[in-house]
Amino acid sequence: xxKPILESLNPIEILLVEDNPGDIRLTQEVLNEGxxxxxLNVVEDGEKAIAFLTRTAPYSQAPNPQxxxxxxxxxxxxxxxxxxxIKTNETLKxxxxxxxxxxxxEEDIMSAYSLHANCYITKPIDLERFTKSIKxxxxxxxxxxxxxxx
Amino acid sequence: xxxxxxxxxxxxxxxxxxxxxxxxxxxxxxxxxKVLFAEDGxxxxxxxxxxxxxxxxxxILMPGMDGFETCRRLKASxxxxxxxxxxxxxxxxxxxxVKGFALGAVDFITKPLQYEEVLARVKTHLRLQSLAQQxxxxxxxxxxxxxxxxxxxxALQQQNQRSQLLAxxxxxxxxxxxxxxILQTSVTxxxxxxxxxxxxxxxxxxxxxxxxxAEAVQPGLPEVMGVVFxxxxxxxxxxxxxxxxxxxxxxxxxQDEQVADCLVDFLRQFWVQAKLVVPIITQGDLWGLLxxxxxSAPRHWTTAESELxxxxxxxxxxxxxxxxxxxxxxxxxxxxxxxxxxLQQFAYVASHDLQEPLRMVTSYLQLLERRYKGQLDADADxxxxxxxxxxxxxxxxxxxxxxxxxxxxxGRAFELTNSTQAVDRAxxxxxxxxxxxxxxxxxxxxPQVQADPTQLTQLFQNLIGNGIxxxxxxxxxxxxxxxxxxxxxLFSVQDNGxxxxxxxxxxxxxxxxxxxxxxxxxxxxxxxxxxxxxxERHGGKIWVQSKPNQGSTFYFTIPAGGTS
Numbered sequence: 001x002x003k004p005i006l007e008s009l010n011p012i013e014i015l016l017v018e019d020n021p022g023d024i025r026l027t028q029e030v031l032n033e034g035x036x037x038x039x040l041n042v043v044e045d046g047e048k049a050i051a052f053l054t055r056t057a058p059y060s061q062a063p064n065p066q067x068x069x070x071x072x073x074x075x076x077x078x079x080x081x082x083x084x085x086i087k088t089n090e091t092l093k094x095x096x097x098x099x100x101x102x103x104x105x106e107e108d109i110m111s112a113y114s115l116h117a118n119c120y121i122t123k124p125i126d127l128e129r130f131t132k133s134i135k136x137x138x139x140x141x142x143x144x145x146x147x148x149x150x
Numbered sequence: 151x152x153x154x155x156x157x158x159x160x161x162x163x164x165x166x167x168x169x170x171x172x173x174x175x176x177x178x179x180x181x182x183x184k185v186l187f188a189e190d191g192x193x194x195x196x197x198x199x200x201x202x203x204x205x206x207x208x209x210i211l212m213p214g215m216d217g218f219e220t221c222r223r224l225k226a227s228x229x230x231x232x233x234x235x236x237x238x239x240x241x242x243x244x245x246x247x248v249k250g251f252a253l254g255a256v257d258f259i260t261k262p263l264q265y266e267e268v269l270a271r272v273k274t275h276l277r278l279q280s281l282a283q284q285x286x287x288x289x290x291x292x293x294x295x296x297x298x299x300x301x302x303x304x305a306l307q308q309q310n311q312r313s314q315l316l317a318x319x320x321x322x323x324x325x326x327x328x329x330x331x332i333l334q335t336s337v338t339x340x341x342x343x344x345x346x347x348x349x350x351x352x353x354x355x356x357x358x359x360x361x362x363x364a365e366a367v368q369p370g371l372p373e374v375m376g377v378v379f380x381x382x383x384x385x386x387x388x389x390x391x392x393x394x395x396x397x398x399x400x401x402x403x404x405q406d407e408q409v410a411d412c413l414v415d416f417l418r419q420f421w422v423q424a425k426l427v428v429p430i431i432t433q434g435d436l437w438g439l440l441x442x443x444x445x446s447a448p449r450h451w452t453t454a455e456s457e458l459x460x461x462x463x464x465x466x467x468x469x470x471x472x473x474x475x476x477x478x479x480x481x482x483x484x485x486x487x488x489x490x491x492x493l494q495q496f497a498y499v500a501s502h503d504l505q506e507p508l509r510m511v512t513s514y515l516q517l518l519e520r521r522y523k524g525q526l527d528a529d530a531d532x533x534x535x536x537x538x539x540x541x542x543x544x545x546x547x548x549x550x551x552x553x554x555x556x557x558x559x560x561g562r563a564f565e566l567t568n569s570t571q572a573v574d575r576a577x578x579x580x581x582x583x584x585x586x587x588x589x590x591x592x593x594x595x596x597p598q599v600q601a602d603p604t605q606l607t608q609l610f611q612n613l614i615g616n617g618i619x620x621x622x623x624x625x626x627x628x629x630x631x632x633x634x635x636x637x638x639x640l641f642s643v644q645d646n647g648x649x650x651x652x653x654x655x656x657x658x659x660x661x662x663x664x665x666x667x668x669x670x671x672x673x674x675x676x677x678x679x680x681x682x683x684x685x686e687r688h689g690g691k692i693w694v695q696s697k698p699n700q701g702s703t704f705y706f707t708i709p710a711g712g713t714s
Contacts (some may be wrong), residue, residue: 123509126513127517
């Protein structure tokens with residue numbers, strides 16, 4: 001794991017909405033292998049995701065995420081529901097949302113983009129490609145593009 | 151009248167003067183007539199009755215009953231009225247002649263008699279009489295013929311009407327596909343047709359009981375529907391008789407000794423006075439009975455009525471058999487469709503849901519390999535390698551299974567598809583394999599077909615891909631052709647590859663069946679199974695003709711309906 005060069009720089013706040021512990025850990029591992037100083041916040045269902053984003057208890061002290069990694073198949077409130085909430089909320093809709101899911105279904109892809117997902121990535125089945133996907137997200141969303149600051 | 155008949159005609163001469171009689175007798179006899187004579191009115195009437203002469207010469211002036219009175223009586227009697235009467239008279243007064251004609255005479259001959267005149271008049275009137283008789287006979291015959299024709303016509307009309315009714319009812323019965331519709335239509339129509347008070351379909355159940363399953367009944371009469379009749383009402387012997395086709399006609403239930411007491415009670419309960427019963431036999435079994443009841447009064451059932459009822463029962467039996475078959479078929483088809491759906495759903499869900507845990511296994515094994523390779527001993531490295539390899543193979547299998555199940559679940563609607571374009575797309579998708587192997591793909595003129603374009607591309611891609619993959623030492627050549635055979639397009643994809651032993655010709659289309667080792671020919675054995683499923687979804691067939699080392703030709707058909 002490469003340590004960030006400047007400790008004083010604020011880490012990039014990422015919100016991962018994911019209920020599978022295996023995927024959470026895997027995302028953490030791969031992000032930690034990367035170059036970007038980030039802070040990964042994790043919530044396991046749609047309801048908590050919305051609470052986190054709107055800083056509702058118990059997330060009243062939560063940071064404003066600069067990027068959301070969103071699984072679609074979630075307990076309580078679905079990922080599409082969370083996406084819709086973000087993209088119809090004036091104070092949240094600027095946050096880039098990357099749908100990161102195992103679903104290949106045509107209708108999921110279509111619905112996600114219709115609700116203004118910023119991109120849709122299918123979780124690759126082997127580590128090699130998974131790593132590549134996370135790296136691409138890092139390279140593009142956390143390095144190349146300018147994100148609105150908090 | 152011919153001269154011959156004229157000669158044998160009988161003439162009755164009535165005159166009170168014997169001399170006159172004698173002379174006329176001689177003269178007419180000589181002319182060939184049979185001559186009878188009478189000297190007064192009484193005996194003239196008597197002779198006319200028993201001898202039935204063809205003509206009467208009647209003197210007017212006679213003692214006792216004169217000629218006029220005699221004539222009146224002759225005309226009054228039915229037996230003699232038609233016999234022409236010619237008066238003989240010395241009188242020339244017109245009033246007498248008028249009176250004579252009024253009484254029905256046909257002519258007058260004035261005395262003294264001119265014998266030639268007598269003969270001429272007699273002959274004329276005999277001829278007239280004969281013509282009149284002929285005319286009358288002919289009229290009578292004509293009338294008889296007209297009568298006969300009218301009767302035939304009436305019978306024909308009745309028969310026509312009955313067969314029309316029968317045909318109409320039969321049609322209605324047979325048009326009903328649901329068993330309940332058939333039964334209800336039957337009772338309603340039969341009741342109207344026979345003008346019965348109640349028509350009932352009595353269903354016999356296997357345990358010996360029976361119950362009404364359809365009924366049309368005159369308002370106000372008790373309904374039989376819903377009543378279950380015990381076995382005693384209908385003993386097995388009676389059942390057997392009906393099974394053999396017995397028809398039962400009861401004109402008066404109360405006076406028939408053959409009717410069992412308990413049946414009489416039952417019949418009374420439903421006000422039945424007369425009944426007509428025919429069996430409904432389906433496929434040799436007594437399905438039930440078609441029963442007509444008369445409740446208002448006893449009724450004598452005609453043979454025509456019982457025949458009609460039996461014919462209708464036969465029509466019902468046909469309709470019932472068909473409906474039963476249809477029902478079975480619909481059930482079977484529904485069950486098949488359901489289990490097919492379930493299977494497809496199962497395959498899809500299984501393969502889809504299996505991916506999640508598999509992804510975990512694969513990813514973490516790979517993470518283990520990445521982080522710890524070379525840090526454990528060589529065995530550990532091997533073990534990890536085999537585990538990763540197995541997991542990756544399983545991933546391929548699951549993906550293939552998903553692809554296979556998607557042919558059924560994710561297929562698109564058929565549209566007019568250019569198969570040349572489908573082949574071109576398949577070739578484009580196979581570009582790498584074609585370039586690497588130096589394969590040549592050629593195709594002739596290919597038709598437009600009703601198909602799912604994506605699946606048609608996949609079909610060609612799998613078949614062409616196989617031709618390249620299973621190549622022999624020679625560089626691969628694949629030839630695609632199509633021709634129309636009756637109502638299908640027959641496609642062929644021919645290669646010059648390693649070929650297939652004919653004994654495996656069916657096996658190769660089964661999912662995950664492989665004939666060759668996976669080192670030389672990698673793959674899961676899904677390709678041809680997918681091909682088969684695609685072709686079958688399009689309503690076609692797929693098969694192979696091949697011999698080892700002589701290449702293979704895959705054939706498949708697509709229905710030509712609705713194509714250009």
